[in-house]
Amino acid sequence: MLLVIIRTLILYLAVVVVMRIMGKREIGQLQPFELVVALMVADLAAIPMEDTGIPLLSGIIPIIILMAAQVTISYISMKSEKARGIICGKPSVLVANGKLVESELECLRYNINDLLEQLRAKNYPNLADVEFAILETNGQLSVIPKSQKRALQPEDLQINTKYEGMPMTLVIDGRVNKENLRKVNLSEEWLRTELSKFGVQDLKKVFFASLDTAGKLFYQLKAEPGGGRA
Template sequence: MWQTIWRTVLVYIIVLIIVRIIGKRGIGQLSPFDFVVAIVLAELATMPMQYPNLPLWHSILPLLILALLEIVLSFAALHSYRLRRLLDGQPQIVIKEGRILKRELRRARYNLDDLMAQLRERGYPDVADVETGVLETSGRLSVVPRSHRRPLTPADLGIAPPREGLPVVLVMDGTVIKENLRQAGRDLQWLERELSGMGLSAGRVFLATMNCAGQLFINELDSE
């Protein structure tokens, strides 16, 4: 039993490291090549659990070789357009000026039901409202709506929008994120002054964020 446990833990750690090294693309963003690599990785990872008598290196060595090939090809694809097209394919325009391009659908082996489902998911059930529809290499549909269906923006009204950006997390679970604090141009003394003015300390804060305007949002820890 203990042999199975340590083999499982070891393979888990190796696969976790390999996945972290390969990249951060989500399942919905995987190219066909990456998807095949993920399937093979999963199959190789299960071998030590399925066959306890199999030497562990029979699984680990192919995992490392596969990870190395993936890394090498990924770096090569960064500098080669042809290699990217070979590995990932290229996007296809399947809707143009409100008309579905049947030939492109046939080339992509993409049926109308799938196309209409993706249009509905993006809030465009009527094809006539779509200026351009692009089938990405991941299989997802990108939609550029026609001008009369696009949401109104501040630029359309001649208004200068306020500065926007992601809020910075300063405290999480009672722990001060010093790196984020430094990037926000603040120091620990400033944070302590702000919190003490509210009768709080960092240890009593569940989440503290600061927006682009310098305003703090504080969510206290619930008392148990």
């Protein structure tokens, strides 16, 4: 039993490392060749995991070979547009200039009901509002609405907006992120001083704290649903 546990943990770690090296994409974002590799890796790991008579290397070596092949193909497709077209395919335009492209729908065996379903999922229930609909190589549908139907932007009203960057996380579950503090040229002492203004003396009681680009500090205490804002 102990042997099975050890083998399972080793294979699990091997698969995690391999998938980590292969990239950070979600299943829905994988290219066809990447999905095939992911499925094959899972199958190769399952065989020696179930049968203790099979050496671990019989499962790990093919997994490493698949990883090397996937990384090589990804590199080639990144450097060569022609190779990328062969390996990943090309996006297909299903709606162009507000009109359905019948030839593309037939070629992809993509019926209109499927297209309408995907458009509804993108919050475009009316086909008449769509200027372009493009089926990407990973199977995702990109929608470009007609200019009259797009959401109003500040630029349309000639309104100048302030810069909005990413808020910087400073505390998670009572632990201070010193690296992020250094990035914004602040110290832990500054953080303690700011939180003390709101009666927070112990950083370990802080569940979450972040600083936005406007210099506003947001915090929430542990076991306190309301939290607070500085």
